[in-house]
Structures are given as structure tokens and as C-alpha cells.
Amino acid sequence: SYELTQPPSVSVSPGQTARITCSGDALPKQYAYWYQQKPGQAPVLVIYKDSERPSGIPERFSGSSSGTTVTLTISGVQAEDEADYYCQSADSSGTCVVFGGGTKLTVL
Amino acid sequence: EVQLVESGGGLVQPGGSLRLSCAASGFTFSSYAMSWVRQAPGKGLEWVSAISGSGGSTYYADSVKGRFTISRDNSKNTLYLQMNSLRAEDTAVYYCAKDGRGTGGYGDYAYWGQGTLVTVSS
Numbered sequence: 001s002y003e004l005t006q007p008p009s010v011s012v013s014p015g016q017t018a019r020i021t022c023s024g025d026a027l028p029k030q031y032a033y034w035y036q037q038k039p040g041q042a043p044v045l046v047i048y049k050d051s052e053r054p055s056g057i058p059e060r061f062s063g064s065s066s067g068t069t070v071t072l073t074i075s076g077v078q079a080e081d082e083a084d085y086y087c088q089s090a091d092s093s094g095t096c097v098v099f100g101g102g103t104k105l106t107v108l
Numbered sequence: 109e110v111q112l113v114e115s116g117g118g119l120v121q122p123g124g125s126l127r128l129s130c131a132a133s134g135f136t137f138s139s140y141a142m143s144w145v146r147q148a149p150g151k152g153l154e155w156v157s158a159i160s161g162s163g164g165s166t167y168y169a170d171s172v173k174g175r176f177t178i179s180r181d182n183s184k185n186t187l188y189l190q191m192n193s194l195r196a197e198d199t200a201v202y203y204c205a206k207d208g209r210g211t212g213g214y215g216d217y218a219y220w221g222q223g224t225l226v227t228v229s230s
Binding site: 099 | 155203214222
């Protein structure tokens with residue numbers, strides 16, 4: 001079955017840049033989406049279609065794509081950005097949605 | 109304003125059944141695919157199932173295929189998940205989510221419900 005691979009954890013100091021990667025063979029063919037989830041809350045979409053930012057999401061969140069890897073970048077990380085981040089995409093046929101295992105972002 | 113409200117969760121014994129519902133409002137329900145996504149305690153997100161806006165196409169994760177059935181009633185703006193032959197590993201918070209397009213199987217979840225907890229235990 002299709003899988004998306006994320007690092008389990010990323011740590012940065014406030015004001016620095018955090019980069020979270022997600023790898024999958026079908027990413028050149030399917031869009032990627034990124035979700036932020038804080039404890040006890042439902043996920044929130046922060047990036048859609050690889051690099052688009054929904055309204056209401058701060059400009060410090062951005063997304064990029066290169067081959068089989070997509071990257072979520074958070075510039076000028078703030079304490080409130082500490083959360084779990086999940087990438088999501090679909091298999092090449094568009095019949096199966098897949099989430100990455102999640103990355104815990106720690107703001108030191 | 110888009111709202112998704114799940115209900116139907118609870119405690120069920122292994123091998124038992126449960127039906128989850130998700131009441132939707134604030135958008136043209138029949139125009140969008142809908143999905144169920146679950147999260148086991150302390151674990152990551154797992155996609156469970158999706159259904160197209162018309163209800164004519166359904167999609168399932170291998171882990172639930174043959175045991176769970178997704179359906180929708182567009183006249184009632186409600187999504188359902190019938191869960192049979194439940195196992196301990198099905199214990200999770202179940203979220204309904206609005207897809208970004210009419211066909212399922214792609215994701216793009218800008219809207220989520222608050223989730224309903226399903227516990228499978230004897």
C-alpha cells in the first residue's frame with residue numbers, strides 16, 4: 001500500500017525556520033496537503049495543492065514540491081506553532097487517501 | 109459557515125456494530141465528496157473511507173474494507189459510517205471531513221467535525 005514518510009520530530013528555536021519533509025512516490029502526480037493539529041483539537045488545513053495557503057493561515061506557513069518530496073516551511077516560528085503536522089495526498093489512481101505518520105514540531 | 113457535527117460514538121464490544129452520523133450544514137452537501145478519518149489514542153491520522161457527492165462511488169482503506177460501509181443521504185445533508193465486526197484496533201476518534209471536490213479519493217480537507225470517540229472493548 002502507498003505510504004508517505006515524514007520525520008517523527010523537528011525542533012527549532014523561536015524565530016528560526018522549521019522545515020518538515022514528506023516523501024512519497026506518487027507526489028509528482030498528486031497534490032499534497034498539510035494539516036496542523038494541536039492536542040485535543042481537530043486538524044487544521046495550513047497548505048493545500050502543494051503550496052497554496054488557505055485564508056486565515058499566517059504567511060509564515062509555505063509549501064513547496066520537488067519530485068517525490070514536498071516540504072512545509074514555517075518561517076519565524078512562534079511558540080503557538082508547536083503542534084503535530086501531517087502531510088496528506090492520494091495514490092496515483094486517486095482512489096485512496098494517505099496521511100503521513102506525522103511530525104511533532106517542538107519550539108525550544 | 110460550514111459545520112460538521114458527528115454523533116453515534118460510544119463503547120461497543122468486540123465483534124459488535126455501531127453507526128456514526130455526520131450532520132452537515134453551510135454548503136451544498138451533494139456537490140462535495142465526504143470522508144471519515146480516524147485517530148487512535150496517541151497515534152496519527154488514518155483515512156478510513158470516502159464517498160462521492162452523488163453517493164455513486166465509495167472508497168475504503170484496506171484496514172476496514174468488508175467491515176465498514178460509508179453512505180450519505182443528500183436529502184438530509186447527512187453522512188454515515190456503518191461499522192461492523194469491530195475490533196479493539198478500531199478504537200479511535202472518528203472525524204468526518206469535507207473533501208475539496210465532488211469525487212472522493214483525493215482529500216483536501218478544509219473542514220472537519222469535532223470528532224466522536226469509538227471505544228471497542230469488553
